Amino acid sequence: MFNNMTLSDSAQQEADLPGSVLLIIGMVVVAACLFLAMSLVQFQSTDQPLVTLVVSNLEQSGVENPVTAVLLNFRSYDTLLEVAVLLIVALAVMPFSLQDTRLPFIKVSEPVERSLVLEAFLRWLLPAIIVTSGYLLWTGAVLPGGAFQAGALLAGAGILLLLAGHHSFNFNAPTARLLLVVGLAMFLLVGAGVVLSSGIALAYPVAMAGMLILVIEVAATITIAAVLVLLFCALQIEPLGPQPNRVEKEKHS
């Protein structure tokens, strides 16, 4: 099942399993799901102690949005590790080279052909996206929103910039590496710093909780946006993008 995986683009998918094996797999999966579903249906949900706990402690969490309170205060440790997961993936997909470390993060190239509509549109759109992202980050304290949503939007801006074709990002640059770790670093810094006042790692003093959460979220937003743009670069631009274009451009010139 995992031993003969095909990687073909789409033309040949004949390596599938024989019908009898498929039937057995299907029956096993259906039986397992039926058992799961039956046990779920039979079970009558009782009390949910956490519902009241979250609500009653919300005031001390520093934010009004209960989901943000859970993510960044009650269960902040999970989120800390989640930022570490993002760093792992960033490192895993990073197209790294030792030479590129000296080059700047953003490279602006002179466009071969300009599209006025695109450029004018981007000039309006990008600042708007960045402001909206900031708003999402800020509003996460009260309404649905927060670091991931803001980071995803910001990454969208980065990807738009990339797709417009004049800019390219070099993730081996020192600035880029700083962006990739700043979320985790800030989280650790705040988590360890509060030990001085409260004596417990990650336990924010109530008076400063809102501000500290915002600081962590700003850093996390930056890292999330950087990682998502990096993922886009690693998956899209490298194998498909530049090479055919470059060949074309050379033909033109």
Place this chain on the structure above:
Amino acid sequence: MTQALLYGVFGIALFGIGLFGVLAIAHVVKKILAINICGVGVFMVFIANASSGAAPDFVPHAMVLTGIVVAVAGTAMALSLVVRINALEKPEEGA
């Protein structure tokens, strides 16, 4: 059967569909998609549980958000490996 329970049961069904896909389909990109379907099924079970009581429970919401980020990370990593393996395969095919 309440609405929440129905969502939970369908979450398990989605999980099963994804599981079947992972096991039965040889194409790697489809396998990755199937794993994502599995993941969506699990998240649905979480959300269904969260809304089964009188008041919504926020802890599963937060867990699902964490789970989504982890799923994005895993998917991206798998796809990047596929891209790298493909890039290694291409020259051989050309030669």
Place this chain on the structure above:
Amino acid sequence: MPVIDVASLLPLLIAIPLIGAIFSVLLSTKYAQVLIGLLSALALVLVIGLILVNLPSVDTEFTTPLRYVLAGWEAPLGIALSLDGFSALLLSLTVFLVTVLTFYSAFYFAASPARVRFWPLWWLLVAGINALFLSADIFNVYVTLEIIGLAAVALVALSGNKAGLTAALRYLLVGLLGSLCYLLAVALLYHVYGTLDFAQLAAKAESNPLSWAALALITVGLVLKTALVPLHFWLPHAHGSAPAPVSAILSALVVKASFYLLVRFWMEILAPAVTNEALMLLGILGGTAILWGCVQALRAKRLKLMVAYSTVAQIGYLFLLFPLLMSTEEASASQLAAQQQSALAAVSYFIVAHACAKAAMFIAAGNIIHSLGHDDIAKLQGMAKYMPLSLFTFAIAGGSLIGLPPSAGFIAKWLLLNVAIDTHQWWWVVIILTGGLLAALAIFRVLDQAFIKPEQASDHVAPDNWQKVPVAMPVSGLALALCTMALGFNADLIIDLIAIEGGE
């Protein structure tokens, strides 16, 4: 009272490797990364040393596990870290192996451009392993499992060749599927019991269909990650094609991490949902794994592949724990507890013995590849005179895997045999002994080639592209191999540690 609050040291075990990772991303020059690595390892050793020294000993009344409530929110709202004898043992093992392997990697990756990525990923992996052993929250465990899984895959992919990348992809897909099974179980358990904390779940858990379903999902997911036969298919290639220090930590610690969780769930958290039939099933799979892994190791053509198949067999021994936990009608509760305690002690010993021996073996194999550029067993003839240290390491570690007397492997098997005989499950004795015999055949096949068969003068077996490895590389492997011997003489250390807070 201890001099310092030991519990407050627990978060450091996770924070130190994370800080190490951050700095090795930021400062990517060669010496900076090595320096950061050595400093982080040193800090970890200091912290775990302080914890072990201050840990309450068996004799005192204090038998609850250490607990540190993160963010000041007590469970079920917040997340706690906890440490008992079993996890303290595994954490000490982790810190010890990571220190040796960090030292080894400094030389292994000295000339390789892969080091830029290796070091941060290495420290993230260590952070994940430590976090898993400390965690007391089932959802948090999911996140740590993902950290371990993704970091391990990224490290396997460092080899960069097609075989390595394909193995990494397969490993990743299997890992993701395993994690999702686990996550579904978390959803079900949270739905039923309304808490995610280990201790609170253990107190509330009862035997109902949803608990069974959750336990089954957890077991499938984690068995997939632990690579128990028949779900072991991904392991040999992933462990066999990774860089040597990565193979070492994967075999020594990463598979043990998911096994540790299985033990936690079966012995503590969902103990009421466990039935004797299920325990027996895991035992039978373990027995099959021993035989199958050994046979495959005998047939392997490459040295690293052979060592990886031997891991499959060794994982089988670990799963013999489960049938030995079975309750019988005549045994009283206290007898059962004592029996479970000695079974757990035997298996913990096994984990430590195997981790040291297997890490030593992968280091030796890594040195051989480094020197010869290949690890074809058939071409190792007479190589002992070129790399005596590496092959000597291989021999000692192999002795421990077989279970030859003064080694830790011998004690581990001895303890396991004792429990098997005490519980009248004599058939495991036969399997354990057969496994030892088959392992001996596999190991001696290599040693015979390397030490006894004369070097073939005619063909190019003589290492023409011979590269000398820095002496620190075989020495770190030898140190680990000698540790397996030293542990054989100091068995009490480990058994006493496990006895703290008897897993109840």
